[in-house]
Amino acid sequence: MKIVFIIIGIIVLLIVIFMIYRYFAFKRESAETNKLRFERIQPLYEKLESGNEISKEEVLKYAKDNKTREMTYQILSEHKKTELFPKEYLTIESGAESNLVNWLEFPTELDKVPDDIEHLKRVTIKFDGNDVFYHVFKYMTNEPHWAAENGWMLGVVGPYFDDSKPYDFPAATFSRCSSKVGEIEPENEAKWVHENIALKR
Template structure:
């Protein structure tokens, strides 16, 4: 009996050490990536920080980029300059698109922004008498990325409610194995709703 307790103790200790290691590594990676992301918008960040004029055409180039769109919005909001953010990118779909791209870039996920990312479908699901909406995207990478062989995959962003704003906090996820040809956008949104978005 004592041996069983020792084995259980060792197993629990190993799992605990792995969890601590993963937590530390993910935090280090997150800090590095956040530094890179802030560096991408350095030109307008420095201008805003120093009280200099930022032109709409300068903002447009950052808002157009999937990887700088959300942080540009957040920066302009912080400096009370949201009027400079282009309306064309101030939609739920464009907010969801940049959320997915930024999530996929994280090293524990795709570790890259996809080469192609397209809105597949907006899926509405009934939830306790309310309607919630999910944006389902298809994305793919090109060689030599490890996921290129998988072709199109699905990613889901949401939930969005009637009063949601484009850059509100939402859940983002992709199973990477859900090839666009093998599962419908509705099925993937339903799985996401039941297993990610509404699980607290």
Template sequence: MKTILISVFVLILFAGAILLGAYYYLRWRLQRMITLKYAVVGPLIRKLAARESVTRTEILFMAKDPSLRHAVYRVLEAYNQSDLFPVEFFTIEKGAESFLVTWLEFPTELGQAPHEIELYTTVALEELEDQTYYVFKYRMTGNHWATENNWMLGVAGPYGDESMPYDIPRRIFSRFYSLDRISAKGEVQWVHENI
């Protein structure tokens, strides 16, 4: 009996060490991602705080990157400068893309932004009047575990008639399923029912 208790105790300690290590590793990855993003957006924040002029070209450079886009919009909004945000990126599609990319970047998901992403389709569920989900296809290239799936589906929404482009969607998710595995409507239905 004593041997069993010692074995269980050692097993619990071992599992705890693994979980603790995983926690610190994910925390380090998340902190690294935040630091890299701040390195790009930080100068904009400092300029706005110092009431220095900001050019539309500076904003456009950042708004082109979907992983930075909604953060840039929120910074401009906080400083009452949202009119500087590029009109071509002030759409629900571009906002939904930005939220999905940010979600995919988390260490518990892809761990980085997808190398390619584009709107695949929009899906309106019959039970949701005037509510639309945006379905994107994205893929990874190079040496990444997700390259074997080729194009995968990701969902953001639902957005209604009253939604603004950078309203936070209630549901953002991807199961990393490839296009040939599930339909866009099937993925939206699953996300709507489970997330």
């Protein structure tokens, strides 16, 4: 009996050690991801901070890139310079794409920016007497990434409302990284995110 308790104690200790390791590894990976994101936008940020003139052409370079688009709008908004943001990217769909790309890059999700991403459709869901909207995208990664074998996967961003602005924060950005195009319809994936993510926050 004593040996059983010793074995159980060792197993519990190993689990605790693993959880502590994962916690610190997650913190380190998150810090590295945030540092990388800032470095992408740093030249624009430093120009804004120093009060230097910035052209619309300079901003366009960052707004075109879905990795930096969302952050570009945010820092322009903080500096009251949103008039420099290109109108062609001032849409909820453009903001949603950038938000999903940044979410997927997070270490606990896809752990990288997808190699390709495309908007599939806007899905409307009736909720509490109102309509809420989700944007559904398909994305994929190339080898040797572990998700390459899944092909095109689905990602959902929302909820948005009738009065939502393009770069409002969507509280339920999510991808199961296993829902494949052709196996589940965009409407069903948006409904799953609405019921299992949005309504549980």
